[in-house]
Amino acid sequence: MKRAxxxxxxxxxxxxxxxxxxxxxxxxxxxxxxxxxxxLGHPHAEVEAIRSxxxxxxxxxxxxxxxxxxxxxxxxxCTDALIQSKISRVIVALQxxxxxxxxxxxxxxxxxxxxxxxxxxxxxxxxxxxxxxxxRLRRPCISLKLAQSINSCVAREDGSSKWIxxxxxxxxxxxxxxxxxxxxxxxxxxILDDPRLDSRDFDMSRSPVPVIMDRQxxxxxxxxxxxxxxxxxxxTASAENLLLAKLxxxxxxxxxxxxxxxxxxxxxxxLMLKDLYGREIRSLFVEGGAEVGSFLIxxxxxxxxxxxxGPQIFAKGxxxxxxxxxxxxxxxxxxxxxxxxxxxxxxxSCLPA
Amino acid sequence: MKRAxxxxxxxxxxxxxxxxxxxxxxxxxxxxxxxxxxxLGHPHAEVEAIRSxxxxxxxxxxxxxxxxxxxxxxxxxCTDALIQSKISRVIVALQxxxxxxxxxxxxxxxxxxxxxxxxxxxxxxxxxxxxxxxxRLRRPCISLKLAQSINSCVAREDGSSKWIxxxxxxxxxxxxxxxxxxxxxxxxxxILDDPRLDSRDFDMSRSPVPVIMDRQxxxxxxxxxxxxxxxxxxxTASAENLLLAKLxxxxxxxxxxxxxxxxxxxxxxxLMLKDLYGREIRSLFVEGGAEVGSFLIxxxxxxxxxxxxGPQIFAKGxxxxxxxxxxxxxxxxxxxxxxxxxxxxxxxSCLPA
Numbered sequence: 001m002k003r004a005x006x007x008x009x010x011x012x013x014x015x016x017x018x019x020x021x022x023x024x025x026x027x028x029x030x031x032x033x034x035x036x037x038x039x040l041g042h043p044h045a046e047v048e049a050i051r052s053x054x055x056x057x058x059x060x061x062x063x064x065x066x067x068x069x070x071x072x073x074x075x076x077x078c079t080d081a082l083i084q085s086k087i088s089r090v091i092v093a094l095q096x097x098x099x100x101x102x103x104x105x106x107x108x109x110x111x112x113x114x115x116x117x118x119x120x121x122x123x124x125x126x127x128x129x130x131x132x133x134x135x136r137l138r139r140p141c142i143s144l145k146l147a148q149s150i151n152s153c154v155a156r157e158d159g160s161s162k163w164i165x166x167x168x169x170x171x172x173x174x175x176x177x178x179x180x181x182x183x184x185x186x187x188x189x190x191i192l193d194d195p196r197l198d199s200r201d202f203d204m205s206r207s208p209v210p211v212i213m214d215r216q217x218x219x220x221x222x223x224x225x226x227x228x229x230x231x232x233x234x235x236t237a238s239a240e241n242l243l244l245a246k247l248x249x250x251x252x253x254x255x256x257x258x259x260x261x262x263x264x265x266x267x268x269x270x271l272m273l274k275d276l277y278g279r280e281i282r283s284l285f286v287e288g289g290a291e292v293g294s295f296l297i298x299x300x301x302x303x304x305x306x307x308x309x310g311p312q313i314f315a316k317g318x319x320x321x322x323x324x325x326x327x328x329x330x331x332x333x334x335x336x337x338x339x340x341x342x343x344x345x346x347x348x349s350c351l352p353a
Numbered sequence: 354m355k356r357a358x359x360x361x362x363x364x365x366x367x368x369x370x371x372x373x374x375x376x377x378x379x380x381x382x383x384x385x386x387x388x389x390x391x392x393l394g395h396p397h398a399e400v401e402a403i404r405s406x407x408x409x410x411x412x413x414x415x416x417x418x419x420x421x422x423x424x425x426x427x428x429x430x431c432t433d434a435l436i437q438s439k440i441s442r443v444i445v446a447l448q449x450x451x452x453x454x455x456x457x458x459x460x461x462x463x464x465x466x467x468x469x470x471x472x473x474x475x476x477x478x479x480x481x482x483x484x485x486x487x488x489r490l491r492r493p494c495i496s497l498k499l500a501q502s503i504n505s506c507v508a509r510e511d512g513s514s515k516w517i518x519x520x521x522x523x524x525x526x527x528x529x530x531x532x533x534x535x536x537x538x539x540x541x542x543x544i545l546d547d548p549r550l551d552s553r554d555f556d557m558s559r560s561p562v563p564v565i566m567d568r569q570x571x572x573x574x575x576x577x578x579x580x581x582x583x584x585x586x587x588x589t590a591s592a593e594n595l596l597l598a599k600l601x602x603x604x605x606x607x608x609x610x611x612x613x614x615x616x617x618x619x620x621x622x623x624l625m626l627k628d629l630y631g632r633e634i635r636s637l638f639v640e641g642g643a644e645v646g647s648f649l650i651x652x653x654x655x656x657x658x659x660x661x662x663g664p665q666i667f668a669k670g671x672x673x674x675x676x677x678x679x680x681x682x683x684x685x686x687x688x689x690x691x692x693x694x695x696x697x698x699x700x701x702s703c704l705p706a
Contacts, residue, residue: 151505152504152506315678324668330693331664344503
């Protein structure tokens with residue numbers, strides 16, 4: 001199952017809105033086939049594993065990191081392929097929480113295949129936390145990325161902060177971008193940095209959809225992101241210049257008006273997330289500063305935190321970091337060095353303030 | 354040499370003001386003797402290794418983590434023991450920076466023993482960083498321990514902070530106390546918590562000397578630390594009540610007056626550190642809050658930082674953390690989990706603000 005999960009991870013950034021899944025077929029203590037779901041619309045892990053077989057799978061066992069599907073979706077049901085293959089046992093890490101996809105185990109058992117569920121369930125759930133959280137919450141899963149000094153400053157007194165993260169960390173951020181379907185930064189960041197928000201240091205083809213929330217239309221019309229037709233700008237009727245520019249064909253980005261302009265940010269975020277979910281966007285990577293980060297924590301909207309911590313303690317007067325209205329805590333987190341920068345990563349939960 | 358360094362570490366907390374040293378004797382690819390400096394006044398590592406020999410050491414090589422001494426100190430010179438043993442080669446990690454102790458390699462070479470220096474030098478220097486830094490700086494090496502939330506808060510708005518560190522982390526702090534000769538907290542901490550500052554959760558016999566800097570004599574006369582005759586309280590002539598209580602024999606602690614009361618903290622700290630160095634105290638563990646931490650960083654007085662980071666992000670209004678007048682950075686640091694609390698540990702250096 002460990003191998004199945006390793007294989008599953010190879011689909012990172014390619015399978016959404018599907019989960020990542022891996023499968024390994026074992027007979028007499030040896031692996032005789034393996035596969036993973038490599039890309040949306042491509043065959044599922046079970047089918048790939050069966051196709052890779054180097055021996056007759058009769059009496060063999062399949063280890064698969066998610067319940068095999070029994071429905072016709074983008075591909076035919078995996079349960080059919082399993083039954084035809086004559087594999088005799090299936091070990092499943094986790095039942096599929098998706099209403100359409102679940103039920104595969106029952107189908108296999110009816111066909112006389114022995115099934116066991118629960119081996120490395122936690123690891124499988126963690127691997128696809130975006131998929132599961134999103135289904136449960138009916139909105140994209142939100143990953144917040146922040147970079148701070150040890151004493152939680154986002155920039156020095158003079159505003160300089162480019163040295164908070166090491167080059168290795170900044171490169172890894174491009175990989176994280178590629179693991180999400182959409183990316184959001186605050187309008188202030190667009191105004192200051194005119195960023196591209198792509199995964200160019202990792203794999204350009206996995207660049208996420210840039211998303212901007214710009215209630216009042218403060219974004220400069222010459223911003224690079226507005227010339228990217230993938231970009232979605234959520235705004236309100238009060239952003240007349242922006243809406244006009246779109247009508248006149250001056251910008252390539254999609255502009256979606258979701259309010260009159262009198263709504264507060266929490267209401268607008270709610271509308272934006274619903275719209276993104278409707279577009280099958282399951283994951284939103286927020287590369288905010290401390291301001292958008294504190295807002296999201298205060299609203300209980302952060303599901304996963306990527307916190308890069310540089311080795312410095314900034315001096316008095318530096319720009320402060322997170323100061324949300326709500327308390328938040330890692331439930332479980334891991335650590336990794338990227339050069340001299342530490343990445344704290346894990347699931348977070350908001351606590352009563 | 355790796356083994357020699359492992360052995361050396363066993364002396365942690367027992368050898369000060371001497372460094373920790375380990376020695377391994379190898380012949381024909383096999384270890385035939387090993388030892389370490391286990392306690393101040395006990396034999397040095399080289400002598401322990403020679404005493405443990407299970408074979409004739411002729412033609413053998415000794416790996417030793419510090420240059421063998423050639424002077425009569427608390428014990429006879431190690432060079433004598435080495436020459437008598439007929440060991441033919443000595444591999445030394447690091448030359449001894451202590452003016453009295455250096456010169457051993459020259460003595461050995463004169464006696465016809467082949468000597469090489471520099472194998473795992475960095476590791477040997479790190480192991481005894483307290484010893485080397487203290488000699489160089491002519492004051493105790495200062496280790497600052499702090500506990501903070503992810504967003505650098507030392508306590509919640511209501512002052513509650515007992516959950517910042519996990520029980521595992523708090524237990525490890527007792528081990529760290531035991532690795533230092535003296536421990537200091539701010540007077541405010543004494544007033545609030547009446548702490549004992551010992552190593553009871555690790556090894557009571559390695560408890561450090563409690564040190565308090567109390568310029569104005571604010572410490573309550575009934576504080577437990579004042580009834581500990583090991584405690585040293587540095588104060589000034591302005592602390593009349595405290596000085597009087599000492600004269601009247603109401604408190605067991607030593608009270609040292611080092612100023613008139615008009616001096617600033619930097620000057621008083623300078624005097625206190627000189628006095629501690631004169632007492633052969635090479636290491637001071639400061640378990641301060643953010644205030645004493647920020648002061649020490651601002652004065653460039655922190656040599657090693659132990660920063661415990663709990664998994665929480667505290668809400669707006671919580672008590673802030675480090676905010677020094679000077680910028681500081683880890684030069685090299687390591688990470689470890691203690692329950693859900695992370696320890697960032699390493700050498701720090703102050704940078705131009």
